[in-house]
Amino acid sequence: MNVLIIEDEIKTAKSLAQIITSIRPDARIVSTIQSVERAVSYLTANQQPDLIFMDIQLSDGLCFQIFEQVKIIPPVIFCTAYDNYAIEAFKTNGIDYLLKPFKREHIEAALEKLSNLRSYFSPEKQLTPDLETLLRKLGEPDGKKSFLVFKQNKYITIKTDTIAFFYIHNEMTSIMTFDHHEYTIPQPLEEVQNMVSATQFYRLNRQYLINFEAVKEVEHYFSRKLFIKLTVPTPEKLLIGKEKVSSFLGWLENR
Template identity: 60%
Template sequence: MNIIIIEDELKAARSLESIILELRPHSKIVTKLQSVESSVAYLSENKQPDLIFMDIQLSDGLCFEIFKSVKVSCPIIFCTAFDEYSLEAFKANSVDYVLKPFSKTDIADAFKKVDELRNFFQQGSTPDISSLLSQITPPAGKKSFLVFKNNKYITIATNDIAFFYIRNELSTIMTFDQQEYVVNQSLDQISGQLSQDQFFRLNRQYIVNFSAIKEVEHYFMRKLFVKLTIPTPEKLLINKEKAPVFLSWLENR
């Protein structure tokens, strides 16, 4: 199997290469690329590999820019530190979406999905589409969260949550009626349970509900300033790298 790694962090690229070759010793790492520009150039001039491992935030922008310039027909496994891009990733030949820091088990599971996908289409019989989609389609999202407040367990409906944020180093729910509840999970864990159609991870501190967004303004340094229907403790800013993905999310829900 010929494999390409597109990753701008050299340490992560080396770690990924080591795990791949340990799991699949007969595979060949054809090349390791670090940017959108170099990836477009390579894929335009060379034969498609059998599989690509791809980071999302590269040295010169988001990897999705690659697909605007060159057709990529092979399966892709995205390896990233941010889970808010998974909706875009699943539109781009994604077989799996692995969050950093990834483990050997994560990569082994991703290879398993690649193998199963190939087996489906190599068989003469019709593939089990529902089974296939269950592996490559993002989950619908958690319907409620159990919280503990005033010596009571309370269930908060996800639709009633305006945003999640970090307050005093704790993950906190803010409802539309401005009630706060501490959640015993990290924002990374919470984000992975939410509907990507309904919620967006603005930055490391905030996950917001689409229904809570009032308006979006341009800000300094090509950032975006997001205003919600209820007040927030600080300005909600999106960096220039994530801004296009956020605007696409707003438009394509």
């Protein structure tokens, strides 16, 4: 397995290379690169590796500039000291997001994740009943397209893709649109969750069901929780407990 390391801290890059090769003796570090400019040059002139370990903030800019200039094919494991770029990372080729100072077990878990993904999607793998069910669902309608609401003696149709989030307010389910209009609907939140696309909407907790397009930032919080900021203000601070972190990040990743 050929591995490229893009990391501007030389000591960190050396440590990372040692950990990778100790976990996977078959891994070969093809190069260690410190800047966006050099990364673009290398990836343009050479065969792309099997895996890239990439820091976010490099000596001459953010690593996302590389993706703007080169079509990167292999999966990327981000290793960074910054916790506010997770959404952008998973919108690229990111399969994991490790915060510095990382430990050997973090790298080991990320490499195991890569192996599992490659094994699952290998051409030799036969379709299982669960996968066949998933493929059938992909051909089905992608959730409810609109909701009928009643406000000021009028019935109004609200398109689902204009809804930033659903939430429980005064024991009723409310809709908040991207243009900051609020409506009440009769359906319980659990029922709404089953109506809309699971790809587009995520149930953060018992009170909130949010639209992917409304997610602005995701930050690490105390006790291994995540703090979710939306483009539309919410009445309460949105937190995800550690038990749902993997599920939520997986939802962000699997677009």
